[in-house]
Each structure stands twice: as structure tokens, then as C-alpha cells.
Amino acid sequence: MKTATTGQTAEQIALGIAQSELNKECNNTQERIDRAKARLRAAELRVHACQQDKLAAGYARQGTHPIYDGQAEVCAGKAAEAGSYADRTRAQADLIEAEAGL
Amino acid sequence: MLNTAQQRKHAELLRARDQSPEAQAVAAEIEARAELEDTEAERPVAVADNARMVEEYPILGKVTCEGGKLTEVEHPWTDADVKRIEAQGVMIAYQWCHDPMSGLRQGELIRIWIGTREAGPRVQWDHSPEIRGWSRLVSRGNYGRNWSHGGNWRSDKTRYTTLSEAAPDLSAIIRRK
Numbered sequence: 225m226k227t228a229t230t231g232q233t234a235e236q237i238a239l240g241i242a243q244s245e246l247n248k249e250c251n252n253t254q255e256r257i258d259r260a261k262a263r264l265r266a267a268e269l270r271v272h273a274c275q276q277d278k279l280a281a282g283y284a285r286q287g288t289h290p291i292y293d294g295q296a297e298v299c300a301g302k303a304a305e306a307g308s309y310a311d312r313t314r315a316q317a318d319l320i321e322a323e324a325g326l
Numbered sequence: 327m328l329n330t331a332q333q334r335k336h337a338e339l340l341r342a343r344d345q346s347p348e349a350q351a352v353a354a355e356i357e358a359r360a361e362l363e364d365t366e367a368e369r370p371v372a373v374a375d376n377a378r379m380v381e382e383y384p385i386l387g388k389v390t391c392e393g394g395k396l397t398e399v400e401h402p403w404t405d406a407d408v409k410r411i412e413a414q415g416v417m418i419a420y421q422w423c424h425d426p427m428s429g430l431r432q433g434e435l436i437r438i439w440i441g442t443r444e445a446g447p448r449v450q451w452d453h454s455p456e457i458r459g460w461s462r463l464v465s466r467g468n469y470g471r472n473w474s475h476g477g478n479w480r481s482d483k484t485r486y487t488t489l490s491e492a493a494p495d496l497s498a499i500i501r502r503k
Contacts, residue, residue: 257362260361260366264355264358264362267354267357267358268355268358270354271351271427274347274348274351
């Protein structure tokens with residue numbers, strides 16, 4: 225039996241509905257994969273930020289035991305630099321999560 | 327190698343055991359990687375009841391580790407063993423991976439060094455897959471009191487599968503009855 229408006233048979237309509245459901249499911253799967261990728265990227269960046277924090281802490285520690293004149297200031301500067309890199313890395317992780325709606 | 331459900335359990339144990347920001351970040355990374363792998367394979371999310379890893383190492387035999395912590399050693403190296411070989415002028419040093427930043431590799435044995443009072447570091451066992459095995463070392467003589475791993479040395483490129491191939495004399499001393 226054909227419908228008056230589109231001229232499609234009932235099987236063709238059912239097939240169309242099934243195809244559309246399948247497409248929706250595929251989109252959902254791809255969406256889930258993209259979200260998982262974004263979550264992983266953000267987590268990797270947070271680990272990287274922790275490494276940068278450790279670097280900053282190392283410089284700060286060295287600065288408390290200077291072995292030449294002015295080393296304390298040099299170390300303090302490097303510690304601040306590494307600390308700001310860590311802040312930037314964390315902000316990048318936040319941005320990735322926000323963009324992916326996590 | 328742990329499956330994704332075991333990786334989640336490993337992350338859970340790591341979180342509970344180590345409150346440092348590094349450990350928490352690494353646990354989150356392990357979970358995120360497991361999630362991606364499961365999503366791509368269209369597997370449901372699951373958490374295993376254990377994250378046991380069993381590795382076979384020289385001298386120690388089968389070593390079980392869970393959540394980055396050693397739980398069982400087949401042939402533990404005891405104080406009596408240390409005294410026995412030190413009396414014969416031999417010392418062993420084990421390098422374990424304790425850094426939470428190493429993720430799933432935490433708890434693994436990385437290297438073994440064996441040295442003598444007279445010659446310093448003599449052989450080294452390496453866990454990394456590319457160079458896994460024993461290699462001979464020649465010390466520069468600046469090993470001080472750390473006969474097994476102190477100072478500087480050079481190693482030859484030859485890899486040996488067993489300690490008895492690399493240093494039969496040391497192997498005979500170390501072998502337990």
C-alpha cells in the first residue's frame with residue numbers, strides 16, 4: 225500500500241525510520257567517543273600541570289639553599305615561571321572540558 | 327597488562343592510598359583512558375574486584391603487585407640473604423618504581439644492580455622492553471660504599487638472558503639453597 229503524500233510503501237517508511245535510528249545511535253557513539261577523548265586530553269594536561277608544579281617546587285627548594293650569589297633570585301624567578309606554566313596548563317584542561325560540556 | 331576494568335580498580339586503589347595531587351591526577355588519567363577504550367569498543371563500564379599484576383623477575387621470582395603496591399614476592403630477598411652475600415663481598419640493589427606519576431607501572435621493578443667490594447657495579451638487569459635482560463658493567467672505581475650501584479660505569483651492548491650467562495661467579499654466590 226502506498227501513502228498518498230509521499231508515494232512510499234510501509235516497508236520503505238519502516239526502513240527509513242530504522243536508518244534514522246541507526247544514524248542517531250552512530251552519532252551518539254561518536255559523540256561519546258569525542259567526549260571521552262576530551263576527558264582524556266584534559267586529564268593528561270592535569271598530570272602535565274602537576275609535573276610543572278613539581279618543577280616549580282624544585283626551583284623554590286633550590287632557592288632556599290643558594291650556592292652562588294643571586295641564585296636565590298634566579299630560582300625564585302624560575303619557580304614563578306614554572307608555576308605560571310602549570311596554571312596555564314590547568315586552564316587549558318578546564319577549557320577543553322567546558323567546550324566538551326563535561 | 328591490566329584490562330580496563332582492572333585499570334579502574336588500580337585507579338581507585340591509587341586514589342585511596344595516595345592523597346597527593348599527582349596521584350589523584352594520574353588516577354583520573356587512567357580512568358579517562360579506560361573510558362575511551364571502552365567507549366570505542368562499545369563495552370559497558372565495569373570495575374574489577376582486583377587489579378593484580380604478576381611479573382616474573384630474576385632472583386625474586388613471581389612478584390604480585392596491586393594498585394602500585396607489592397603484595398606478594400615468591401622468593402623474598404631477606405636480611406639473612408643480604409648478610410650471606412655481603413660476607414662474600416657481593417651486594418645487590420633493587421630499583422622499584424614508586425612514583426605515582428608512572429601510572430600503571432607503579433610497583434614494578436625497574437633495575438637490579440649487582441656489584442662486588444673489589445670491582446664495584448658488575449652487572450645490571452633492566453626491565454624496559456627494548457633492553458630487557460642483563461648487561462655487564464665496568465666501574466670507574468668511584469663507587470665508594472655502594473658497591474652495587476655507586477659511582478660511574480660503562481656497560482657493554484651485549485644482553486644476556488640470565489645472570490649465570492652474564493656473571494657465573496656472582497650467580498653462584500647469589501643462588502639460594
